Amino acid sequence: MFPKPLPSLTPNTYDYESLPMVKPTGFREYDARWLFQKEINLMGVQALGMGLGTLIHELGVRPEIITGHDFRGYSSAIKYALVSGLMAAGIRVKDIGLALSPMAYFAQFALDVPAVAMVTASHNDNGWTGVKMGANRPLTFGPEEMGRLKEIVLSAAFRLQPGGTYEFVENFAARYIADLTDRPKIKRRLKVVAACGNGTAGAFAPQVLEAIGCEVIPLDTELDHTFPRYNPNPEDMKMLHAIADKVRETGADVGLGFDGDGDRCGVVDNEGEEIFADKIGVMLARDLSALHPGATFVVDVKSTGLFITDPVLRENGVKADYWKTGHSYIKRRVTELNALAGFEKSGHFFFNAPIGRGYDDGLVTALAVCDMLDRNPDKSMADLYRALPRTWGTPTMAPHCADEIKYEVVDRVVKRFESVKAGGGAVAGQKIRDLVTVNGVRVVAEDGTWGLVRASSNKPELVVVVESPVSEERMREMFKAVDGVIRENPEVGAYNQTI
Template identity: 55%
Template sequence: MQSTAINMKQLLPNFTDESVIDDSVLLSPQGFREYDTRWWYGFSGSDRVPEINLAGIKAVGAGLAHLLRQRGNDQAIIVGHDLRSYSFEVKTALVKGLVSGGAHVCDIGLALSPMAYYAQFALNIQSVAMVTASHNENGWTGVKMGCERPYTFGPEDMAELKAIVLEQQAVPATGGQYNFVNNIEKLYASALTKGRFFKRRLKIVVVCGNGTAGLFAPQILRRIGCEVVEVDCAPNWSFPKYNPDPEAAPMQKAMTEAVQLFRADMAFGFDGDGDRCGVADHEGNIIYADRIGLLLAQAFSTQHRDAHFIVDVKSSGLFRTDPVLQANNATVDYWKTGHSYIKRRMGETHALAGFEKSGHVFLNQPLGLGYDDGLATAIAVCEMLAAHPDQTLASLNRQLPQSFATPTLNIFCCDQEKYRIISRIQDYFADLVSSGEMFAGQCVSELLTINGVRVTVDDGTWGLIRASSNKPDLVVVAESPVSLERRNAMLHAINHVLARFEAGQLSDFEGTV
């Protein structure tokens, strides 16, 4: 690995400081989310009003450097960016702010988020700032940050950073440095694939939605012996067909059509920054990520008895009742949705792995380094399937109990209102349970309020209402182990609650499967 010092004037040779950084700072406070930042930055031809400009990005960088210094952290920080047309200029402004605050920037260039997390370990650096808006539409930008590997910022960290930036507390410091680091992608690929070459040759469709993962995923999966068919892997920042979001219908459609067309064993869909992975079986069925997580947990618990797992509140109730996990003495905790929350909870409880319904999978030692990585997830699924030479992914999935679950359903709710509404809904359910009232036609057996409200009734049917962490939305999920009718009864009951608090309505969910 090589590290090359670069003068800051070389970083953007075609621009002066004055033309890159505006004197007027534009920075919407709403961009500071629960565990990262997301702003509408815009692009040429867009008529939507930007929420941040390059001067605002520089202020974020200066604020982050100030925060690191204030906490007594080492000043070294990994920085990378995704392939959006404006991500390089956003990263450059962030770097200038970091350097102005005395930070020692190690720039890994165009990268996936898990590649930046890996670089923290490879270079023995605690802090990271990855410029990406993940699966958000073209025009969004943001930064995923952390100062204690493998964790990323949570609400307290984000509140502290927000105060520093908005109150202009950041103080310039001397000693800032910039270095460009070569070959991290090669080290990352080697670390993922070392010792993994499967005798069962799997034919895999890789769907990337023209996002950053297309530059890395096909080659890495070929290194473990897969025959790879590339679909929408050519990088194109405009996302001409669909957003690279494996939870969204357009990308899922591309996966299901391609896996059947090419007669592949399965299809993987990666999000915009490569930290999530969606899966379709050879029959063209999307297997929700929580069911993939359950299959992986079964495999991991067989290899590592007494394992502990973390799953998010959107995930299947089957984790609680799975006979394989029980036979292997595995334990499962439901926790807050969000990569930062899951990573930290895994560290606190020494969990072997963590799973989110959105497709984030977290592998702790000895399986991984504790962060979410879509490519590591895909390799783990390949390894699981290769260990069952007479099975398909579809047959493994059918061995799990049937359940009737919705995808993640979203209802628009402005950022200024969504948490207040959720708080009122939590109070409503607390009163409902204390008074012994039924919900969705049955008695409530469990009320979980660590992240919104997850209400479970006697037959195991459950529903969730929570605030999205990175979009102006409320999120609803429901599942029944009994029937589609019971699941829909839960959704009807949730709709009544949403109407009660004027929080919008779900529509057309009756046919959702």
């Protein structure tokens, strides 16, 4: 009999070393995230493994799973605690060791294993841990599976059984790298900055880019789990500024930045301009739809309106589907619609055949960017960016809001904008043309300027993004209006970054 997990325990006590601790809010919409030692302990991770194993049997999936871990000082210990729980639940574990999240997803195909549990906190700051899980490749869990997993773990409703085994898969990274690089080299000699923020991607990204024919300029590629310069997050302006500086210093053709577990890629052009990922998505959609006219692209609600209005995409017959933010949601939608690709403003890109296997891989995105430049030998990255219709957009901004209250706050914000629209009122000086409430609220003014507010799926934050096709002034007016509604809620704190 395994004890029922407790929501909190005091470290450095008898109970902390004798009982499982699992804070309920760590079970998020499509993966799990906790502050290690403050919100979950190793015995709690063991309980998570037993719960995941129980759920796998419940789903009727063959009881085999891929595990791996990212480069943080505590990730391997967490993985082995998870593995012990999985084995207790009768799961046969294949461990690929230190890995990127997409390497674990690839292993599901390469080793013919149905389930995956990748130990990673992705782009979260040090101190965080988490698990990205799935049992139906290339998909990862959504709210239904995460809700059931939470129920099993917190009630200790484990079904423990014999049959669990452990196998370490040696040198699996070489197999992953070979899969990415077994292709023709690019013809254009590209000088590429590969920035990894001292995270896991530093062990893999430079050699993959070199293997396809790029001249690679490494930036913070040495593995260092203290992340001494900045958090490896290509949505973070500090990382983007560092890439831009290196591009200008070296005269590189492009800068590519990878997050902590390598499933996202950020891009800086040859002039040092930091291009938000949704605009990169439009550029890639232009390039790919020329090869695949009439293609469907799924994009998240944080993304630019250009996927609908861009004249080149319209001419190529592109169908754009705006969907919920989150790697699990977009991945699932790409599969459902058999879309060519899915793009998130965060830098998660999902490519279906013939480019990828439907899951998010920052290195596949990097290769797609290099191929786009290779197919346009007379144009620079800056030329391709300038060819897009001009819009003025903010970075992703995140005001603090506790996990326990953030969804309620967003519901209040949605109702507030619905009330304004119903009453014929104005937002940022104009009437509301549209409200998109598939994920939080995206309020669109008559001139196309829009602002989004939603709850972060993996951190105690709200998410705010604003864009205007008219002017920077209109963008700022919309931000002021949206922020004004947010500030009606005293539970909302300071932004991580703002305009």
